Amino acid sequence: MKKISILLVAAVILSSCVSKKKYLELEQQHGETVSELTKTRVEKEDLETKFAVIEARVNQYNSKIQSLNEDVEGLTIENKAKFQVSEDGTVASGASKEKMRETLKNVDAEKLAGAKTLKDSMNLAVQYNLSKAMDTSDLDEDADIAVDINETVVMISIADDMLFNTASYRVGNKADKILQKLADVINSEPSLDVMVEGHTDSRSINTDKIADNWDLSVLRATSVVRKLQNQFKVAPEQLIASGRSSYQPLVENNSSANRAKNRRTRIILMPNIDKFFAMMEAE
Numbered sequence: 001m002k003k004i005s006i007l008l009v010a011a012v013i014l015s016s017c018v019s020k021k022k023y024l025e026l027e028q029q030h031g032e033t034v035s036e037l038t039k040t041r042v043e044k045e046d047l048e049t050k051f052a053v054i055e056a057r058v059n060q061y062n063s064k065i066q067s068l069n070e071d072v073e074g075l076t077i078e079n080k081a082k083f084q085v086s087e088d089g090t091v092a093s094g095a096s097k098e099k100m101r102e103t104l105k106n107v108d109a110e111k112l113a114g115a116k117t118l119k120d121s122m123n124l125a126v127q128y129n130l131s132k133a134m135d136t137s138d139l140d141e142d143a144d145i146a147v148d149i150n151e152t153v154v155m156i157s158i159a160d161d162m163l164f165n166t167a168s169y170r171v172g173n174k175a176d177k178i179l180q181k182l183a184d185v186i187n188s189e190p191s192l193d194v195m196v197e198g199h200t201d202s203r204s205i206n207t208d209k210i211a212d213n214w215d216l217s218v219l220r221a222t223s224v225v226r227k228l229q230n231q232f233k234v235a236p237e238q239l240i241a242s243g244r245s246s247y248q249p250l251v252e253n254n255s256s257a258n259r260a261k262n263r264r265t266r267i268i269l270m271p272n273i274d275k276f277f278a279m280m281e282a283e
Contacts, residue, residue: 145178153270156182160263167205169219171227179224182267183232195240196221196228197266201259202246217243224265 103125104112115121144159156178163175186192198217210216221241228234246253249262 153268156267156269158265158267160260160265163224163265164220167207167210167216169210169216169223171223176231179227180232183228183234185269186228186234186238187232190235190238192238193240193270194228194234194238195242195268195270196224197268198224198243199248199262199264199266200246201262202249202253203259213245214243217245219243220265224267 104121107124111124112121115124144162146157148155148157158175158178162178163171165172186194198220200213200217202213205213205216210219218241221243225236225239225241228239229236246262250264251258251261253259253262
């Protein structure tokens with residue numbers, strides 16, 4: 001019996017020793033695990049910090065790229081709007097050149113072949129647009145109207161008897177159709193300046209209201225200007241009234257027929273060439 005008790009006590013003591021050792025091992029493993037977790041957490045926080053820095057840099061680079069794209073787009077638009085001077089001294093913007101190229105696709109190939117400079121091409125484009133805008137084929141056959149294009153200046157000459165009675169400066173209704181057509185062109189392009197010139201023949205005139213041919217030519221020009229403004233709603237700041245008296249005849253004033261040719265009103269359209277290509281496009 002005594003031996004059994006001794007054996008039991010020994011077993012309990014041995015058992016206690018094994019549990020404590022195991023506990024210490026477990027405690028060590030726990031410490032190592034906690035240390036690993038702490039290390040992992042620190043590394044995670046460090047990675048998160050680095051990722052935040054990288055993300056901020058990416059956002060910054062994306063912002064710069066967006067800004068550069070906007071700058072490129074802005075520069076493209078600005079470049080189109082910038083005026084360029086060609087070798088022949090003609091000034092035009094990139095946008096105008098694009099518009100001109102589109103217009104020139106409709107110009108007669110033979111005429112186009114004769115355009116040697118940018119200025120020649122611009123003139124052809126203007127001529128094409130104005131020939132459509134100022135087509136007089138739908139007017140009365142006996143209407144004496146001439147449309148001439150000299151480079152980028154358009155001159156419309158209207159015979160005296162279509163606008164006025166003899167020695168009168170009051171505009172009649174006979175010319176309403178051509179004046180309406182003219183007003184449509186002017187109103188479609190605010191950049192146009194429009195000069196109305198009165199011309200007389202060489203026969204002198206002197207009445208209570210008209211001092212001489214200078215007076216008559218200017219009065220006729222202002223009458224046309226007023227009609228364009230008041231009846232056809234042309235902006236007055238675009239209009240210029242002037243008189244040439246009898247000093248720029250088309251032909252010698254040596255016959256009734258020739259004097260009739262010299263009595264005329266000339267309307268001159270002076271476009272801003274850079275804006276002109278948008279005028280009167282084909283529908």
